[in-house]
Amino acid sequence: MPQPFVMPDFYVPYPARLNPHVEAARTHTRDWAREMGMLEGSGVWEEHDLESHDYALLCSYTHPDCDEEALNLVTDWYTWVFFFDDHFLEVFKRTQDRAGSKAYLDRLPLFMPADPAAGMPEPVNPVEAGLADLWRRTVPSMSEGWRVRFAEATEHLLHESLWELDNINDGRVANPLEYIEMRRKVGGAPWSAGLVEYAAGAEVPAQVAYSRPLRVLRDAFSDAVHLRNDLFSYQREVEEEGENSNGVLVLERFLGCTTQEAANAVNDLLTSRVQQFENTALTEVPLLAAEKGLSPEECAAVAAYAKGLQDWQSGGHEWHMRSSRYMNEGMVGGPSHLDGIIGTSALDVRTLFGRPAAARHRAFTHAPHQPVGPSLLPEFDLPYPLTLNPHHREAARHTVDWAERMGLLDDLWDRPMAEGFDLALCAAGLDPGASLEELKLSSDWLTWGTYADDYYPAVFGRAGSLAGAKEQTDRLKACVPLDEPATGAAFAVNPLESALADVWARTTTTMTRATRALLRDSLDAMLDSWMWEMHNVVQHRVPDPVDYIEMRRSTFGSELTMLLCRLRQETTLPPAVLASGTVRSLENAVMDYGALVNDLFSYQKEIEVEGEVHNGVLVLQKFFDCDYPTAVSMIDDLMRGRLRQYETLKQREIPLLYEEFELTPAGREAFEAYLRGLEDWLAGVLNWHRKVRRYGSEDVRAGSGSTLLRQGPRGLGTSAARISELLGAGPR
Numbered sequence: 001m002p003q004p005f006v007m008p009d010f011y012v013p014y015p016a017r018l019n020p021h022v023e024a025a026r027t028h029t030r031d032w033a034r035e036m037g038m039l040e041g042s043g044v045w046e047e048h049d050l051e052s053h054d055y056a057l058l059c060s061y062t063h064p065d066c067d068e069e070a071l072n073l074v075t076d077w078y079t080w081v082f083f084f085d086d087h088f089l090e091v092f093k094r095t096q097d098r099a100g101s102k103a104y105l106d107r108l109p110l111f112m113p114a115d116p117a118a119g120m121p122e123p124v125n126p127v128e129a130g131l132a133d134l135w136r137r138t139v140p141s142m143s144e145g146w147r148v149r150f151a152e153a154t155e156h157l158l159h160e161s162l163w164e165l166d167n168i169n170d171g172r173v174a175n176p177l178e179y180i181e182m183r184r185k186v187g188g189a190p191w192s193a194g195l196v197e198y199a200a201g202a203e204v205p206a207q208v209a210y211s212r213p214l215r216v217l218r219d220a221f222s223d224a225v226h227l228r229n230d231l232f233s234y235q236r237e238v239e240e241e242g243e244n245s246n247g248v249l250v251l252e253r254f255l256g257c258t259t260q261e262a263a264n265a266v267n268d269l270l271t272s273r274v275q276q277f278e279n280t281a282l283t284e285v286p287l288l289a290a291e292k293g294l295s296p297e298e299c300a301a302v303a304a305y306a307k308g309l310q311d312w313q314s315g316g317h318e319w320h321m322r323s324s325r326y327m328n329e330g331m332v333g334g335p336s337h338l339d340g341i342i343g344t345s346a347l348d349v350r351t352l353f354g355r356p357a358a359a360r361h362r363a364f365t366h367a368p369h370q371p372v373g374p375s376l377l378p379e380f381d382l383p384y385p386l387t388l389n390p391h392h393r394e395a396a397r398h399t400v401d402w403a404e405r406m407g408l409l410d411d412l413w414d415r416p417m418a419e420g421f422d423l424a425l426c427a428a429g430l431d432p433g434a435s436l437e438e439l440k441l442s443s444d445w446l447t448w449g450t451y452a453d454d455y456y457p458a459v460f461g462r463a464g465s466l467a468g469a470k471e472q473t474d475r476l477k478a479c480v481p482l483d484e485p486a487t488g489a490a491f492a493v494n495p496l497e498s499a500l501a502d503v504w505a506r507t508t509t510t511m512t513r514a515t516r517a518l519l520r521d522s523l524d525a526m527l528d529s530w531m532w533e534m535h536n537v538v539q540h541r542v543p544d545p546v547d548y549i550e551m552r553r554s555t556f557g558s559e560l561t562m563l564l565c566r567l568r569q570e571t572t573l574p575p576a577v578l579a580s581g582t583v584r585s586l587e588n589a590v591m592d593y594g595a596l597v598n599d600l601f602s603y604q605k606e607i608e609v610e611g612e613v614h615n616g617v618l619v620l621q622k623f624f625d626c627d628y629p630t631a632v633s634m635i636d637d638l639m640r641g642r643l644r645q646y647e648t649l650k651q652r653e654i655p656l657l658y659e660e661f662e663l664t665p666a667g668r669e670a671f672e673a674y675l676r677g678l679e680d681w682l683a684g685v686l687n688w689h690r691k692v693r694r695y696g697s698e699d700v701r702a703g704s705g706s707t708l709l710r711q712g713p714r715g716l717g718t719s720a721a722r723i724s725e726l727l728g729a730g731p732r
Contacts, residue, residue: 003234003258003327005248010228011274014310016318018155019060019386026056028072036133038083038128045083051200052324055079061315062192063199063308070199073137077195079156080130081188087127098728111135112151145206150194158670171245172648175641177592179250180223180546181585189222193492196312202304207292212528213284214302216547220277221309223315223546231263232326233723254312254637258479264306265624269545272623274313276544283535318375319563336539363542368611374697375603377634384642384679386687391436396424397441406502407495408451412458420693423447429684431565431677442564444503449526449557452476452496456530457610461537469534472496475529481503482516507564522559527701529554533614541624542613549592551688552616556598557577558591565677572670577661588726589646590678593639594685600635601689603628605700650675 019025030050033039039047059075066074092101111120111131116139123129139147174182197203219318224226230237230247247269286305289299321331334562389395396538400409409415427434427442432440460469479488479501485508488501507515529551536543543551553559566578577583599616606612619633619697654675658668693699 001239003329004239005263007231007328007331008264010267010317011271012314012317013278014272014314015063016314016497017064017311018068019064019071020262021071022056024068025060025071025075026051026054029056029075029272032133033079033083033130035099036077036130042087042126043081043256050079053082054323055082056320057322058316058319061318062312063196064311064315066199066201072135074199074724076130077134080127080134081191083130084158087125088436106609108158109151111156112154113148114147115408116140116152129667134666135724138198143203143206145209146194146203149209150191150234152192153191154443157188169437172251172588173253174245175638175645176250177253177549177638177642178589178645179245179247179584181588183226183245183247184219184222184388191220191224192225192312193218193221193309195634197305200308202301202306202308205292205294205298205301206303206319208294208302209286211288211292213280213288213534216280217277217285217309219550220280220544220547221313222271223273224270224277224313226315227266227273228320231270232265232320232328234263235327236257247497254641268623272544273546276547277309279539279541294460301443302447322585329642362625363544364540366540366613366618366622369608372604372608372628375544375601375605375695376632378632380597380686381640382682383684384683386683387432388425388428388537388687389432389434389439389679391439392424392428394436395427395439396422398440399424399447402440402444403447403451403499405498408447410495412454413451418447420699421447421485422688422692423450426684426688428718429682429687430561430681432680441503442561444499444679445507445564446557446561448503451499454559455496456534457612459538460534461504464538466534466538467659469531473531475523476527478499480520482520485509485516519560519563522563525554526560528558536613539665540613545619545623548614548616549655551596552593552595552599552614553588555614556591556595558594561679562591562681565681566674573667573674574661577657577663577667577671580657580730582649582657585653586646586649586675586678589649590682593642593646593682594634595643596639597686597689601695604697605695609700619656624717 030047033045033050033052034047037052040043055070056075059071059078063071063074080135088101088104091097092104107121108131111123111128112135113120116136120132120135121128123132142150178686189575203215227247231320234246234248237246238249244672247266248259251257251265252259255262255265258267285302289302294302320326321328400415403409403413403418404415413421423446424439424443427439427446431439431442448453456469456472460466460472473492475491475497478491479497481488486505488504489498492498492501508519533555541598596616603615607618608617612618617628617631617635619626620626622635624631624634626634654671657663659669661667663671689695
């Protein structure tokens, strides 16, 4: 069968190396697979299948430095996971047996207890037998924290099959944002990252395991692994097996392009994710180690982990080019003076220059303040009606008076600007059923968040003061204590901090500590995301598209405002429901739509007037090297895809969620109210952007913070914001 496209030039900056114990691993894993019942008689594999796939070669390339015992165990893990994939295909995907597949998948976590002394059920098939054996052999070497993380990654990997089966059943191809999100969560690469910790003897320290830089390393690694696999497995998955969850197919449908063009685009995204990994490892991880005070041993473990992920990327690529499982005709053994030398089959100057270099160049060479004209807006076919809270006007008067009392109208904003921004109108749309006091609080939160979002780039971004931004962020966090919320005011030394301490105390004093912690976590995520923006500003870097979309949920304050709107449902819905994957997918789809609405409306304000690099339209312009109208059209398509995903989740997964959690009629009514809240949030966001005096051409020139330019910012941490720099960066 001819290949459906010509393989693109891959960015592989690190040559692969081969573990010297490869032959021992081949022999060991063949014997182990037979002992577990995976070969003759399994109905899935014969011995020649295992030999042709050569998972020992994969693991020897991806873990080149571990000893023989570790390599044997890692190879058994990969043999197990690929057997599971093929077993699930034969038993459930081909028959489209969703009920049977769910029962099958629900048993597997029982073979991964966090406590090694806990018992396991008796295995009834080769998959269960293999998992039980592997878990017993692996967990004695690792901490409980690693066990929990690895078990979670394994469960996600297993449930990918259920998601893929649902997409096959309804013939649906995911939109790109949904695909990246789900492929990472349920794909195999986060699981592989956990095995890197084991094989490299480099368990990530607990105090940084969930930090943003380590999460980005893992996520960028995962995305690159998955996208590479999509390119090599397109023919088998799409043409032979009829699967819909393949990145080439996703972009082919989304872009309306040829398979070859989609393959090139997938490779560009793969390259971007590898370069995101490099950027994070070099610019963010060292700062994290210093901030958390990691010991030399802990720093060495993080470095070894990052190196292990790099080894995996290069080794995985080498294996894909050699395994009979994939489309790789002509990729090994071509005419080269390096032919036959381990790890050089992908070595080509085109992988370091050409398209990869051009894309990296575009990301770092954006010229700010280019005239772009009024923001281009598509037709917004949002199907949810707008309902405004009847207390809007009273809340509007309150929140402007409050901002003035707090000192927010003394420098960056003035009163006419705050009145024109009308953040109470936004709050009135987001939460139309709120009481007057609740609406006042929501309006104050939106006012503070919008002011702070303007303040960071004006004070710290234009001056390039990363240290000042970090000092300010730490002080803001001190103003929102979990215990005794009213004491936060004692830490405030400028209007930004005083306003936050005030609204925090008024909001959280009567909350339980657990609810207060949820709100604090969402606030921390927003503050940390502004620091991420500062890192990019200092580098003058237009962010990677995947990293941008995910961080945009926080920079826009979506998690915070959505949580404030849903707090009333938390007393009637079980916490497990709100923490479920279905709810996270619903909320992510809604948050992405709202954030991209903002990017469309604010394009002229941010690109022409403020010289920003954080705008989704600009991100797509740089990544796809396209013009402004084309990027707007692509953003519109992404938004429509997110709406379709939201509606699909409502129709397909909500009934299953009701059954899974056995929701009572009252619980189902509460969940319906929660869904209406999400739709109110969307309608309120869109209405505010249409009505507000902030994003029109006449507004972006008039509302540019002129008082700040005259007086300069006030308070600790602002000395780096030189007036001359602010004047030089102002509107022209």
